[in-house]
Amino acid sequence: MGAGIGVMHYTGMAAMRMNAVMRYDPVLFVVSVIVAVVLAITALYTKFLASSRPGDVHRWWTRLGAASVMGFAVAGMHYTGMAAAHVFPSTSSDPVGAGLDPTFLGAWVSVATVVITGLAIFVTVVDSRLEAAANSERLSRSRLLEAIESISEGFSLYDTHDRLVLCNSRYRELANAAPEPGLVGMPFEQVIRLIAERGRVADAKGRVDAWVAERLARYRNPRGPYVQQLNDGRWLQVSERKIEEIGTVAVYTDITGLKEAEAEMAEAVRAASQARTAAEEASRAKSAFLATMSHEIRTPMNGVIGMTGLLLDTELTAEQREYAETVRQSGEGLLAIINDILDFSKIEAGKIxxxxxxxxxxxxxxxxxxxxxxxxxxxxxxxxxxxxxxxxxxxxxxxxxxxxxxxxxxxxxxxxxxxxxxxxxxxxxxxxxxxxxxxxxxxxxxxxxxxxxxxxxxxxxxxxxxxxxxxxxxxxxxxxxxxxxxxxxxxxxxxxxxxxxxxxxxxxxxxxxRPAPPTAKQVNLAGLRRLRVLGVDDNATNRALLTGQLGAWGMQVDCVADASRALECLRMAERDGRSYDLAILDHQMPGMDGMTLARTIKSDPALAKVPLVLLTSLSYRGCAEEAQHAGFGAFLVKPIRQSQLYDCIATVMGMASEPAPQRLITHHTLTETQSRGRVLVAEDNVVNQRVAARMLEKVGCRVDVVANGLEAVEAVTRIAYHCVFMDCQMPDMDGYEATRAIRQHEALSGTHVPIIAMTANAMESDRDQCLAAGMDDFISKPVEPDELATAFRKWSQHAADKPSSPESRGL
Missing domain, CATH: 3.30.565.10 (Histidine kinase-like ATPase, C-terminal domain)
Incomplete structure (x- = not known):
């Protein structure tokens, strides 16, 4: 720009025509050019400075200053140039020099003006674009800063030389509480040392140098987010990432709320654990209490109900029997209530x-x-x-x-x-x-x-x-x-x-x-097929039961509802030569009952040969003797077990050809035939000893009684019992320890005696404890006679089938 002003000035001077010689002072000539160049540069710098500063007022005054400097450049150069010119009179009458045609000089001046104007326009366009780019950059930076300021996390950007380039106020507040902008440009190490020395980080207290070294190591080799605590108790999660050719970007997140939630969760878990432990303790205490109460109540109840049942099997007056029945019913009612409460407690406790x-x-x-x-x-x-x-x-x-x-x-x-x-x-x-x-x-x-x-x-x-x-x-x-x-x-x-x-x-x-086990009783139906059987019962359901069950065994069954119809069928079958092989009579029927019908049949010579079986719903003392005198070969008490009915029919039909009178077949005779054996009862309670022994003797067992586990072990080692009924809680040695001792002895001898727990503890865990000790089965007190007999028959038969197979135990 300065050169253009100089060229324009001196070209214009050269265009002047006069009768004189013009000479220039070399020093002032140089000074005029320097003035033009320097002031022009100053004017342009001032102008660009105005473009880079925000604010319309400030920019307007700066541009006014730039224009003034440019005016000084033109005027300064001009007057310095004029001062450098020296004019000397010429001796010639013609103008000095060759002279220029005015048209040519005008053209040349026009070209120079166009060139200078073009350069000015070019500079102006370039300047405008540069200013627009600068504005765009300023806008982008402003938006970036606003975006960074708006986030809730602290943000920092360090360049590849580890100097802070950019950060937001949240970073200053979280990291070092230094609002001054002088942080920008600081090296990373200086920033973190400042943070440590101001006591912002709890972990740096009293160990600034060590903490700075640790922090530098993390910064230079980021391995994922990490957590640090500030001195005011807040927690920060620091996430750093190195970006090639840019530097290190870091985000500082306040996770104090999360830490507090974690602490609350941990406290809740601890409280829940304590509550669970307390609940488990309470559950164990409850279970122990229930087990103790069960044992303490069931033990005397076993004596009450058992002895009452045995008492009812003796000769009693009507009044005595009423009293005994009341005692037994009350005992059974109390036992039912105890069982319901125990079962409900186990279900609620999840112990089932x-x-x-x-x-x-x-x-x-x-x-x-x-x-x-x-x-x-x-x-x-x-x-x-x-x-x-x-x-x-x-x-x-x-x-x-x-x-x-x-x-x-x-x-x-x-x-x-x-x-x-x-x-x-x-x-x-x-x-x-x-x-x-x-x-x-x-x-x-x-x-x-x-x-x-x-x-x-x-x-x-x-x-x-x-x-x-x-x-x-x-x-x-x-x-x-x-x-x-x-x-x-x-x-x-x-x-x-x-x-x-x-x-x-x-x-x-x-x-x-499941398939039937090899030891299951096999029913031989060959001898019973095609038997003609007459059933007599006034109850339609019972008639349907007899028809279905006997028909399934291959028998030809006719059922009638009363005695008169039964006599009619028997006599008609005899006349037709298709007499019945067996008649099964109900005891209690309207009109003529089963006893009277049997006597009527036996008094008729044509019908007397038909074997008779009595089914009764109510067995009373003397019933068996009355049935035998009436001519029955067997009588069973309802409900009739399928196996008992089969055994009864098979036995009666086997007796049919015997001329001599035979013993009446009953439920008890069938049971006694199957149940004879020697049994050991281990029980410390004298009343319960008598109850168990008497019940087992009634089914034909020979019973030995001992009072504790030591005596039980000694007895089993000396005598080969078919079965052992073992109480679990006894003095000196309890039932569990006694069972383990017996099993150890059997491991050497190769034998195995079935041991059945007979305990007042009715919890499922008690059953598991019994089986774990080596017992084969489990009966809860009070013990029912049929339950005791069933257990004996089951396990004594098992022992007879596999006398030396401990592995065959199972329920």
């Missing part, structure tokens, strides 16, 4: 366990009916079991829990039925090769249930109404317990009922199908 053992389904149901038969027949009710023909025989599951549900539902049906019958049915809903869904239904002719009541029947402590408890008793827990047990066995439970029309309670359970 289920076994997976093989069992005979029919026998499991028959055990329940036999247990409740006396109660049902005492109320004048028929109790009948009707299994479908396609029902599998051997199943896998928990027979104890199945019996518990059945006992509850059948017991309720008997309790709430004044007259009529209770029918238990079992059928297959669906089955595969591996398992079957079995449906049990219990139908009664009792009081029925209103629709609005049915919905709450399966809730805890619920009965139909308050009067139900007052009239029938009970805790209201039985159905709730049954529902939980059925659901745990993969089934469902429900009820269909109407007031005054009886009820049908049903439930389903899924059980595994």
């Amino acid at each position: 366990d289920f076994e997976e053992i093989d069992f005979e389904l029919r026998v499991a149901v028959e055990n329940v009916l036999e247990l409740l038969a006396e109660r049902a027949y005492g109320r004048g009710l028929e109790l009948v079991y009707l299994p479908n023909a396609d029902l599998p025989t051997w199943m896998g599951g928990d027979p104890g829990r199945l019996r518990q549900v059945l006992t509850n539902l059948v017991g309720n049906a008997v309790k709430f039925t004044e007259r009529g019958e209770v029918v238990v049915q079992a059928s297959v809903v669906e089955q595969t090769d591996d398992d079957a869904l079995i449906r049990f239904s219990i139908t009664d002719t009792g009081i029925g249930i209103a629709p609005e009541v049915r919905e709450r029947l399966f809730q805890s402590f619920s009965q139909a109404d308050g009067s139900t408890t007052r009239r029938y008793g009970g805790t209201g827990l039985g159905l709730a317990i049954s529902k939980r047990l059925v659901e745990m066995m993969g089934g469902d439970i429900g009820v269909e009922s109407a007031p005054g029309k009886g009820s049908t309670f049903w439930f389903t359970v899924r059980l595994a199908k």
Whole structure:
């Protein structure tokens, strides 16, 4: 720009025409050019400086200054140039020099002007673009700074030389509380040392140099986010990342809230752990209390109920029998309440366990009916079991829990039925090769249930109404317990009922199908097929049961409802030469009862040869003797077990050709035939010793009694018992330790005696403890005579089949 001004000035001077010679002072000439160049540069710098500074007012004054300097450049150069010019008069009459044509000089000046104007325009355009780029850069930087300032995290950018290039106020506040902008440009090490020396970081207190060294190491080799605590208790998560050719970007996040939440969570977990521990302790204490109470209550109850049962088997007056029956019923009622409370407590505590053992389904149901038969027949009710023909025989599951549900539902049906019958049915809903869904239904002719009541029947402590408890008793827990047990066995439970029309309670359970074990009793039906049998019973359900069961064995069965029709059928068959091979008579029938009908048959020479079997719902003292005098070859008490009916018929038919009178076949004679053996009872309570011994003697066992575990071990090592009934809690040596000692001895001798726990502890854990000690089975006190006899028959037969096989133990 300065050169252009100089060229323009001196060109213009050269264009002048005069009669004189012009000479220039070299020094002033140079000074004029320098003035033009320097002032022009100053003007341009001032102009660009105005463009780079924010603010319209400031920029306007700066541009005004730049224009003034440019004016000084033109004027200064001009007057310095004029001062450098010296004009000398010429001796020639013509103008000095060659002279220039005015047109040519005008053109040249125009060209020079255009060139200078073009350069000025070019410089202006370039200047505008540079200014626009500068503005854009300023805007981008401003937006970046605003964005960085707006984030809640601290932000910093250090260049490749570890100098702070950019940061936001959050970084200053979180990292070093230094609001001054002088931080920008500081080396990283200086910044963190400043932070440490100002006491901002808790970990740097008293160890500034060490902390700075550790922080530098992390900075130079970032390995992911890390956490540091400030001196005011806040926590920062520092995330650093190195970017090639840019530097290190760091984000500082305040995670104090997260840390506090973690601390609260840890405290909550600790509190929950303590609460769980306390709950477990309380649960253990509750379980221990329940076990203790169970033992303390069941032990005397075993004596009360057991001795009362034995008392009722003796000669008593009517008044004495009434008193004894009352005592037994009260004891059984108390025991039922205790069992409900214990079971409900175990379910609520999640302590219910289920076994997976093989069992005979029919026998499991028959055990329940036999247990409740006396109660049902005492109320004048028929109790009948009707299994479908396609029902599998051997199943896998928990027979104890199945019996518990059945006992509850059948017991309720008997309790709430004044007259009529209770029918238990079992059928297959669906089955595969591996398992079957079995449906049990219990139908009664009792009081029925209103629709609005049915919905709450399966809730805890619920009965139909308050009067139900007052009239029938009970805790209201039985159905709730049954529902939980059925659901745990993969089934469902429900009820269909109407007031005054009886009820049908049903439930389903899924059980595994199992093959019959090698030791299972095989029924020989060859001798019974094609036998002609006449059944006489006034109850239609019982007639259907006889027809179905005997028909399944291949017999030809006719059933009638009364004695007159029975005599008519017998005489007609005799006339036609198709006499009956056997007649099965019910005891209690309207018109002519079974005893009278038997005497009538035996008094008729044409019919006297027909063997007779009596089925009775109520056995009384002298009943067997009366039946024998009436001409019966056998009598059984309902409900009739399928196996007992088969054994009875087979035995009666074997006796038919014997001319001499034979002993009457009863449930007891069949049991005694199968149950003779020597048994050891280990029990420290004298009353319970007598109860167990007497019950076992009644089924034909020879019983030895010992009072503690030491005596039991000694007795087993000397005598080969068929079975041992072992109490678990005894002085000197308890039942668990005694069992382990016996099993150790057997490991050397190669023998194995079945040991059955007989304990007042009824918890599932007690059963597991018994089995873990080496016992084979488990009976809870109070012990029922049939339960004791069943256990003996089961395990004594097992021992006879496999006398030296400890591995054959199992439930």
